[in-house]
Amino acid sequence: MTDRLAPLYPQHMATLRERADKALALGGFDHLVIAAGTPPGKFLDDQHYPFVASPHFRHWLPLTDAPGSWIVHTPGRKTRLVFLQPHDYWHVAPEAPNGYWVEHFDITVVRTAAEAVAQLPGAETRRAVIAPECPVVAGAEANNPQAVVDYLHYHRSYKTPYELELMRQASRIGARAHRAAEQAFRDGASELGIHQAYLAAAGAIDAELPYASIVGLNEHGAVLHYTHFDRQPPTTSRSFLIDAGASAAGYASDITRTYAAAGHTEFQALINSVETAQLGFVAKVRTGQSYPELHIHAHHVLANVLREHGLIRMSAESAVASGVTAAFFPHGLGHPIGLQVHDVAGFQQSESGGSIPRPAGHPYLRMTRVLEPGMVVTIEPGLYFIDMLLDELRDKPFAGDIDWNKVNVFRPYGGIRIEDDVMCTDGAPENLTRDAFALL
Ligand code: GLY
Ligand code: MN
Ligand code: MN
Numbered sequence: 262m263t264d265r266l267a268p269l270y271p272q273h274m275a276t277l278r279e280r281a282d283k284a285l286a287l288g289g290f291d292h293l294v295i296a297a298g299t300p301p302g303k304f305l306d307d308q309h310y311p312f313v314a315s316p317h318f319r320h321w322l323p324l325t326d327a328p329g330s331w332i333v334h335t336p337g338r339k340t341r342l343v344f345l346q347p348h349d350y351w352h353v354a355p356e357a358p359n360g361y362w363v364e365h366f367d368i369t370v371v372r373t374a375a376e377a378v379a380q381l382p383g384a385e386t387r388r389a390v391i392a393p394e395c396p397v398v399a400g401a402e403a404n405n406p407q408a409v410v411d412y413l414h415y416h417r418s419y420k421t422p423y424e425l426e427l428m429r430q431a432s433r434i435g436a437r438a439h440r441a442a443e444q445a446f447r448d449g450a451s452e453l454g455i456h457q458a459y460l461a462a463a464g465a466i467d468a469e470l471p472y473a474s475i476v477g478l479n480e481h482g483a484v485l486h487y488t489h490f491d492r493q494p495p496t497t498s499r500s501f502l503i504d505a506g507a508s509a510a511g512y513a514s515d516i517t518r519t520y521a522a523a524g525h526t527e528f529q530a531l532i533n534s535v536e537t538a539q540l541g542f543v544a545k546v547r548t549g550q551s552y553p554e555l556h557i558h559a560h561h562v563l564a565n566v567l568r569e570h571g572l573i574r575m576s577a578e579s580a581v582a583s584g585v586t587a588a589f590f591p592h593g594l595g596h597p598i599g600l601q602v603h604d605v606a607g608f609q610q611s612e613s614g615g616s617i618p619r620p621a622g623h624p625y626l627r628m629t630r631v632l633e634p635g636m637v638v639t640i641e642p643g644l645y646f647i648d649m650l651l652d653e654l655r656d657k658p659f660a661g662d663i664d665w666n667k668v669n670v671f672r673p674y675g676g677i678r679i680e681d682d683v684m685c686t687d688g689a690p691e692n693l694t695r696d697a698f699a700l701l
Pocket of ligand 2: 515
């Protein structure tokens with residue numbers, strides 16, 4: 262893996278340095294100072310929440326376990342890493358930096374947070390300090406200048422070849438773990454058992470995943486962010502929805518699959534239709550495609566899926582216009598992904614900020630931009646049987662155009678979501694997720 266990354270890293274670094282120079286010039290700053298951050302403490306406790314390094318820090322180097330460390334970029338100078346390696350026999354100190362990236366940094370090892378701060382350009386300089394506003398490290402208070410952050414966030418949408426390679430790796434780890442989870446489902450495991458099989462195959466602990474895994478059997482598939490994990494298996498496992506990702510050097514994958522148990526052919530047929538639709542949307546991840554238009558298109562295609570399976574009798578147009586499809590598909594088609602599972606700048610108008618609004622009536626869409634080469638987005642249509650939303654349809658004038666008996670047939674299966682991570686290129690899209698499954 263490192264073999265592939267090493268030759269790509271110098272160009273990645275050059276791109277980030279160029280972007281940092283521009284961001285500083287736009288904001289009127291001389292130094293870009295980026296905190297890795299520190300793990301937040303628990304209220305009235307001596308314990309901490311798991312440490313997650315700032316995405317700005319992880320953008321520069323594959324160092325995910327470096328609490329209290331800093332990056333300093335000053336135009337025209339070698340980029341600096343102030344690396345905190347405490348003298349401490351209570352914890353494992355972060356390993357001394359090594360690997361393909363270290364030669365690109367001027368590295369200073371320090372032993373305390375105060376020593377680290379003493380290494381940074383002082384408060385009297387024109388410095389942009391990119392860090393969480395809380396907790397504040399004395400002498401290195403964050404200012405997160407808007408012009409600098411806007412510029413950096415906008416350009417994070419365009420992944421370098423190095424970043425894409427890490428995202429392919431994250432997809433491969435995720436695909437491998439998804440296979441193990443499917444097997445655990447077929448073996449009759451509980452939700453917790455399936456999740457443990459997933460973690461074992463990913464070689465990860467929960468805190469290392471890019472988001473909390475969703476592992477739902479039967480009706481639980483209808484809870485969009487179900488993260489409960491029943492300890493006991495249900496009497497019968499009819500269906501299984503798993504939305505789980507993996508990390509590679511701080512880059513995320515975000516993958517959802519839905520399975521029917523053997524013999525549940527009607528639900529399997531509905532899964533197949535959603536999958537065919539999903540692959541059609543993936544094929545439209547092309548330069549110049551408006552993402553919100555793709556989301557609206559998905560509503561029309563899913564309306565036809567509902568019609569074909571006898572769930573609704575109205576036209577696709579009226580199903581979309583009346584909000585019927587929104588009851589079955591109540592989330593966005595997808596979102597940008599990268600250093601964060603829901604990556605930044607999904608709504609950003611330009612490198613100097615601004616926001617592109619969502620289409621009216623689609624409050625959960627997380628991406629309103631036009632696709633360009635180097636962007637990676639998820640494509641994750643779904644169909645769910647959510648009592649709360651279906652109940653709202655029952656009193657509507659068009660309720661008679663919904664086949665409620667059919668709805669009841671599908672309710673015990675919860676729902677369906679199928680999610681791939683897809684890169685927009687100059688030509689055909691690259692489906693990181695399907696490629697990763699195909700390599701298994
Ligand atoms: N796993 C969260 C999402 O799919 O957006
Ligand atoms: Mn997603
Ligand atoms: Mn997901």
